[in-house]
Amino acid sequence: MGELIFVGxxxxxxxxxxxxxxxxxxxxxxxxxxxxxxxxxGFDQAELESIxxxxxxxxxxxxxxxxxxxxxxxxxxKVCFVTAGDPMAAxxxxxxxxxxxxxxxxxxxxxxxxxxxxxxxxxxxxxxKFGRTVTLPFSxxxxxxxxxxxxxxxxxxxxxxxxxxxxxxxxxxxxMTASEGVRWLLDAxxxxxxxxxxxxxxICAAARIGSPSEKVIAAYPPDLISADLGPxxxxxxxxxRLHFMEARSLVTFAAAPQQILENED
Amino acid sequence: MGELIFVGxxxxxxxxxxxxxxxxxxxxxxxxxxxxxxxxxGFDQAELESIxxxxxxxxxxxxxxxxxxxxxxxxxxKVCFVTAGDPMAAxxxxxxxxxxxxxxxxxxxxxxxxxxxxxxxxxxxxxxKFGRTVTLPFSxxxxxxxxxxxxxxxxxxxxxxxxxxxxxxxxxxxxMTASEGVRWLLDAxxxxxxxxxxxxxxICAAARIGSPSEKVIAAYPPDLISADLGPxxxxxxxxxRLHFMEARSLVTFAAAPQQILENED
Numbered sequence: 001m002g003e004l005i006f007v008g009x010x011x012x013x014x015x016x017x018x019x020x021x022x023x024x025x026x027x028x029x030x031x032x033x034x035x036x037x038x039x040x041x042g043f044d045q046a047e048l049e050s051i052x053x054x055x056x057x058x059x060x061x062x063x064x065x066x067x068x069x070x071x072x073x074x075x076x077x078k079v080c081f082v083t084a085g086d087p088m089a090a091x092x093x094x095x096x097x098x099x100x101x102x103x104x105x106x107x108x109x110x111x112x113x114x115x116x117x118x119x120x121x122x123x124x125x126x127x128x129k130f131g132r133t134v135t136l137p138f139s140x141x142x143x144x145x146x147x148x149x150x151x152x153x154x155x156x157x158x159x160x161x162x163x164x165x166x167x168x169x170x171x172x173x174x175x176m177t178a179s180e181g182v183r184w185l186l187d188a189x190x191x192x193x194x195x196x197x198x199x200x201x202x203i204c205a206a207a208r209i210g211s212p213s214e215k216v217i218a219a220y221p222p223d224l225i226s227a228d229l230g231p232x233x234x235x236x237x238x239x240x241r242l243h244f245m246e247a248r249s250l251v252t253f254a255a256a257p258q259q260i261l262e263n264e265d
Numbered sequence: 266m267g268e269l270i271f272v273g274x275x276x277x278x279x280x281x282x283x284x285x286x287x288x289x290x291x292x293x294x295x296x297x298x299x300x301x302x303x304x305x306x307g308f309d310q311a312e313l314e315s316i317x318x319x320x321x322x323x324x325x326x327x328x329x330x331x332x333x334x335x336x337x338x339x340x341x342x343k344v345c346f347v348t349a350g351d352p353m354a355a356x357x358x359x360x361x362x363x364x365x366x367x368x369x370x371x372x373x374x375x376x377x378x379x380x381x382x383x384x385x386x387x388x389x390x391x392x393x394k395f396g397r398t399v400t401l402p403f404s405x406x407x408x409x410x411x412x413x414x415x416x417x418x419x420x421x422x423x424x425x426x427x428x429x430x431x432x433x434x435x436x437x438x439x440x441m442t443a444s445e446g447v448r449w450l451l452d453a454x455x456x457x458x459x460x461x462x463x464x465x466x467x468i469c470a471a472a473r474i475g476s477p478s479e480k481v482i483a484a485y486p487p488d489l490i491s492a493d494l495g496p497x498x499x500x501x502x503x504x505x506r507l508h509f510m511e512a513r514s515l516v517t518f519a520a521a522p523q524q525i526l527e528n529e530d
Contacts, residue, residue: 010283016283017283017284018275018283019281019284088386089382091391094511097389098513101518113376114392116382116393122353122374124359128400130397130398131396133393135393165393210374210376245356245359248363249359253366
């Protein structure tokens with residue numbers, strides 16, 4: 001009986017791979033991957049195949065959800081299932097792990113560098129001051145939920161920061177940009193009018209974290225909407241109350257306006 | 266003029282090191298480290314020195330806080346500053362980065378695998394359902410704050426999970442265990458009586474995440490207090506409302522009582 005190892009690729013290129021991940025990929029018999037829940041910046045499949053000596057089969061959403069091919073492959077050998085970031089961030093991966101275990105297959109995690117921590121880190125925001133994370137969905141006709149807005153509002157009422165992830169429609173090659181995300185929030189503000197975000201609400205955006213082309217910027221909404229952060233992935237943070245050191249970090253590394261130093265703790 | 270690179274070691278042994286981290290350590294001129302804010306399980310300094318070819322100077326709290334030696338070393342070369350987990354989780358690291366930048370020294374982050382993500386992942390809990398993180402401090406005469414208790418209560422009222430980190434007194438070799446942490450919460454419960462935790466409140470504990478001796482267990486307080494999770498580091502999670510998949514994951518991988526499957530979403 002084989003083994004199923006969930007391997008996190010991290011955020012940016014082959015360099016984010018851990019030594020443990022590299023070893024697992026080199027020693028296994030089959031490698032599957034999925035890139036529809038997230039993707040790693042500058043990640044080159046051919047490069048990974050070359051340094052691990054293993055061909056990698058990229059699975060569709062349906063193939064991951066049924067999981068049959070993955071489970072089947074573990075019957076005869078060691079299988080790696082590769083994802084961007086940390087390998088358990090998506091429910092569907094947890095589901096796959098449970099089903100494997102219930103089929104009598106041993107499972108193991110090889111953790112990866114994750115946006116959930118690295119975004120705070122890149123901005124110099126304290127990780128324990130984040131409330132719940134939200135994801136902004138692309139608007140569809142008849143579908144424009146305001147729950148992410150409400151969740152950010154609740155975090156802010158408790159002086160907490162919010163990590164805001166952005167929708168991915170990998171099949172269509174659409175990745176929501178930070179600029180679109182800010183417009184999303186301004187639109188929700190217009191519809192609900194609860195005072196979460198205005199022209200002088202500081203927002204921190206980050207693009208391609210951990211890659212050589214990483215860009216972080218802390219600015220007010222009008223400036224962020226017109227800022228060009230370049231290609232995906234983007235994420236942003238709507239900060240709660242800033243500690244002095246956090247405000248200084250945003251001014252120093254993310255070109256935040258100097259006046260934020262006057263309001264911090 | 267040199268460069269100051271903040272390198273995250275990850276959580277468990279040399280294997281958590283990223284390829285990027287290894288490259289930075291091999292190419293730099295001087296390596297400093299601090300292990301008083303956190304430490305990596307099974308990390309062997311001599312092993313790291315051997316694979317990087319660099320001696321590493323471990324700094325005391327005071328040496329990190331003044332930062333003079335680190336800043337001085339960057340005047341003539343490339344310097345790595347190494348920490349467990351992700352390199353910016355502690356305010357003092359952000360402070361050091363700002364001071365370096367203000368002295369005209371370029372800085373860079375090499376992210377690491379962090380407890381902030383990996384603990385959720387090891388348990389199969391959804392990372393975006395966590396509220397703010399708390400740290401339980403060792404009680405001192407005249408110092409027994411209840412703010413961590415209050416913060417967990419606020420998270421739970423919003424159906425959110427809380428990652429609970431445990432105090433470290435590295436100078437004394439003291440690392441709070443999950444069992445001590447549970448007793449800490451029960452004591453706060455007795456003093457405040459707000460109904461956060463009782464005999465049937467599920468708690469998830471994790472020890473040495475990412476290491477070969479990793480242990481995760483989800484149980485009620487009396488069972489957790491008597492459970493032996495082995496050596497540090499420990500962390501635990503007081504879950505909010507569990508999604509079906511989360512409950513199944515806790516039953517499958519953390520030996521949670523079957524009856525939790527009856528209450529989930």
